[in-house]
Amino acid sequence: MSESFMKNTTSRRAFLRGSAAAAVAAGAGAGAAKAAEPDPLITEVQDWAAGFGDGVDATPYGLPIRFEDDVIRRNVEWLTADTISSINFTPIHALDGTITPQGCAFERHHSGAIELRKEDYRLMINGMVETPLVFTYEDLTRFPRENHVYFCECAANTGMEWAGAQLNGAQFTHGMIHNMEYTGVPLRTILEEAGYSTDGKWVYVEGADASSNGRSIPMEKALDDVLVAFKANGEALRKEHGYPVRLVVPGWEGNMWVKWLRRVEVMDAPVESREETSKYTDTLADGTSRKWTWEMDAKSVVTAPSPQSPITHGPGPLVITGLAWSGRGAITRVDVSKDGGKTWETARLAKPGETRALTRFYLDTEWDGGEMLLQSRAMDDTGYVQPTKAQLREVRGENSIYHNNCIQTWWVRETGEAENVEVS
Amino acid sequence: MSESFMKNTTSRRAFLRGSAAAAVAAGAGAGAAKAAEPDPLITEVQDWAAGFGDGVDATPYGLPIRFEDDVIRRNVEWLTADTISSINFTPIHALDGTITPQGCAFERHHSGAIELRKEDYRLMINGMVETPLVFTYEDLTRFPRENHVYFCECAANTGMEWAGAQLNGAQFTHGMIHNMEYTGVPLRTILEEAGYSTDGKWVYVEGADASSNGRSIPMEKALDDVLVAFKANGEALRKEHGYPVRLVVPGWEGNMWVKWLRRVEVMDAPVESREETSKYTDTLADGTSRKWTWEMDAKSVVTAPSPQSPITHGPGPLVITGLAWSGRGAITRVDVSKDGGKTWETARLAKPGETRALTRFYLDTEWDGGEMLLQSRAMDDTGYVQPTKAQLREVRGENSIYHNNCIQTWWVRETGEAENVEVS
Structure with missing residues (x-):
């Protein structure tokens, strides 16, 4: 790379560089990547680029690709x-x-x-x-x-x-x-x-x-x-x-x-x-x-990381994401805790909450590689705050089947694996 | 039905009554429909209610029902x-x-x-x-x-x-x-x-x-x-x-x-x-x-009625619907013409137009059973108005392949069938 444009380089966060993403070896340019040990994914013509794929008549009504066959009901x-x-x-x-x-x-x-x-x-x-x-x-x-x-x-x-x-x-x-x-x-x-x-x-x-x-x-x-x-x-x-x-x-x-x-x-x-x-x-x-408990109270859950969606990378940047919803109106805020509810950070809503529809939230964070007790807590535009399991049990006992909207906890281990747990 | 509550009957439009929807024979009440010629759909136990259906393990990943197998690419x-x-x-x-x-x-x-x-x-x-x-x-x-x-x-x-x-x-x-x-x-x-x-x-x-x-x-x-x-x-x-x-x-x-x-x-x-x-x-x-004609100009089309989606009912209430979009911003208005562009009515947008996303429009109208030359005309928040084919040809000629965003015309016949036509 020439010096001339490096001087004009924009400022940036170097978010992943030096951690997960691999810097291409020096000298790399358009189509000229030459690492000491060539990565076949970079330097060779890959199988999928060496021939033709399926035509537009192959799938009149398409299904997910076979590699996603675990994403099912x-x-x-x-x-x-x-x-x-x-x-x-x-x-x-x-x-x-x-x-x-x-x-x-x-x-x-x-x-x-x-x-x-x-x-x-x-x-x-x-x-x-x-x-x-x-x-x-x-x-x-x-x-x-x-x-x-x-x-x-x-x-x-x-x-x-x-x-x-x-x-x-x-x-x-x-x-x-x-x-x-x-x-x-x-x-x-x-x-x-x-x-x-x-x-x-x-x-x-x-x-x-x-x-x-x-x-x-x-x-x-x-x-x-x-x-x-x-x-x-x-x-x-x-x-x-x-x-x-x-x-x-x-x-x-x-x-x-x-x-x-x-x-x-x-x-x-x-x-x-x-x-x-x-x-x-x-x-x-x-x-x-x-009876007549029709409305679904405000609720949320972290969908990843979670037991079926563990962290598969090391410490560093981590996106914590989940869903929030309320049968009484729109979600206005979601907080995320990494320590079982002791401290909270306000998550980013992908879009402003819409009435009686799912809202996606993200917490863009740094994982130190340690254990976490992940929770999320939703709030809606009626002012309602999603309760803890203890708060809900105080009112409802443990005999209910329906309308459990309590805060969920995932215990994320150092390995990145997660488990469904209760915190007192 | 008793007189008592008929007096309290709310005002209404009697939108379909007397045309398409069938009034249940006099004396009909909850589970007691007794028409002169009993409709088996009303008075008998239908096949689909007489036995069990599929369990929740039948389709881990579902496809459209077979009756919709023509709705394909x-x-x-x-x-x-x-x-x-x-x-x-x-x-x-x-x-x-x-x-x-x-x-x-x-x-x-x-x-x-x-x-x-x-x-x-x-x-x-x-x-x-x-x-x-x-x-x-x-x-x-x-x-x-x-x-x-x-x-x-x-x-x-x-x-x-x-x-x-x-x-x-x-x-x-x-x-x-x-x-x-x-x-x-x-x-x-x-x-x-x-x-x-x-x-x-x-x-x-x-x-x-x-x-x-x-x-x-x-x-x-x-x-x-x-x-x-x-x-x-x-x-x-x-x-x-x-x-x-x-x-x-x-x-x-x-x-x-x-x-x-x-x-x-x-x-x-x-x-x-x-x-x-x-x-x-x-x-x-x-x-x-x-070259470099990247942005897709504002455009719309009536999706129904249309050649593959004819009118299958008689005169009376008709929903005309379609899609509008603009690569430059949000759709602000869609007009619909039944007479090939001589007169226009403003359609109802299902939701306010969103930037660079499809907008659904509806014209809730009465069909007199006569021929129509159906058109739609989209406007976006830059003030752009979708052109006629003649207007577009004036600028672009007839040699183009790409970026045809002109107004489309469907000729709807008295039978309800529709055909792709040009109007001068």
Whole structure:
């Protein structure tokens, strides 16, 4: 390199230089790298550059490359008696950004994922309405539609962690969540079309699968931001996400997002169905139950480093990243602790938090190579602060299954490996 | 239904009632539909509700349901001599919202899609830098990273339409475009790390495939918003989109978004490589060529109704929808014409336009059942207005291939079918 331009070199942080990134041997220039011991990756024509690749007709609909075949939904066999009434988990430890691709977005079924053609699809709206109506799929596409990105979190997400640290990976502790761009018609529009009675205080929504998974939703929410959705991330819903039509109930527990939506009944009282009494109520410390806990409180988790995404490099620059969300509004701040909650640093939000959507956070830091007790703590625009596990147990006891939004701890060892632990 | 609540019925638009949506026969209530001729879809237990569906272990990584198997990338055989140096098209006629799933996002290769492991990946930065460097994939993940949604449009999108209406479908006329949420490191960060010379006015970027597809980018752009990206829509880039690392050059023609990025050289002049001289220059009416036409001008297209997405219902409510974008900034307004540009109505933007990202627009209208000459016209925040084909030809002639951003016309017939036409 000539002296002339070195004098004009811009100032910089020399972030990785001298640590991880390899400086090319002196004399290196355009296509003329000549190190003492030539690196075949630099000096030879690599296999992948020596021939042609696949043509544009190879994959009409593409899948991830085979080297990423571990980035998949996973289920936990012991969790339920049968996989048709079970759940799988989004591989959040391996994702970045905020959008969840449909192909790896978690599923939860009550009687399995059914196959229902658009042509056969019908949506009935009945009960306390002026004119009960039945819509075809095409009918729905004729109403003004909207686009919104929302997270969908199962009420049971992190539910296995109430009694102690159970599952070793962010995918399993926090992966009952996905975040997609939905296209659909406001439920309000459909209710207005049928002429809902103002005496109607609730809607009862059910799906076309065998479970029907009926849930009662207060009319106030039904008229607010609920969508009758038919696209996610631009394309048709996947079979396992309710093709051709599902309900989107922003910020509220995932089981209310009824898939294969077939009926909306306007009622003056809730149904108190199986799925909202025997399930999805919270048993408190004193043995009593609280019900109608629809909104998902503010929550966050460090996705990397984490048990399935260990640190594989030495000390020096480290990006700590994770997700934060709130069913009550937008995330305004996320703090990260490396010492189990003794001290906190405010993370950088990739974008300003959006209402009821996932927010990505980053802490760009230096790792000294020592152990860490990694935590994250989310705050939303209602002023709510994500609680510690101890704070949550004080109010809720240890008998709950649902609505565990406590701070998660990963113990990162000197090796870079991480483990799910509790700190007192 | 009882009289009591009918009196309290809310006012509504009766949007579809009496036209498409079927009113349930009198007496219909919750689960008690009794029409004169019972509709089996309403009164019987449907097949899909009579048994169980698939369990959560059925599809670790999901694909679209088989009923949507026409929503795929398609290529045009006569376009190039070989599919390894060709392009395919995003099925934009069948998508909604703004995000393009990776699985159906268009591909353009110069020597085919190569398979390159993360472990083998190297990125060299050399030329007018203080310290030439070679980064591994892991090195890149240690720099502070960003998330942004950007469109990527091939310079040749709509290129077959210069001489006249050629291809019958929005997928083929406008489908060389996709829009994804990228995660990556600013190129600026990498340049600073190597200590780029302020005498360096250009960077030359090349890929690891056999073509190398080298392109020169002015330093001003390289330091602005260019990303060295490794995730799209949350997950790893697909093989066909440059796994594991591609360049993202927001708003600029797609061929500069070098895939399998292997080298960035800081230079004092552009290289004038094959891919920026014999290709990607515009031949004007007088036979001279203009080069360095990097930015994609404001453009829009109605995606439905369109030739591949005809109107399948009768007169009445109709949603006209499409996409708009600008390489120079954000879309501020889209107008829609039903009469070939004589009169215009301003469409509704699903969200305020975002810089260098796709914007979805809707016109919620009434179709009288007659013929339409559908057009859309985009405006961006620089004040630019998408031109007519005649206006564009006046300046550019008919010899160009690239950068055709003129207003598109679909002739919609009384049958609802649509065709690609030109209007004078």
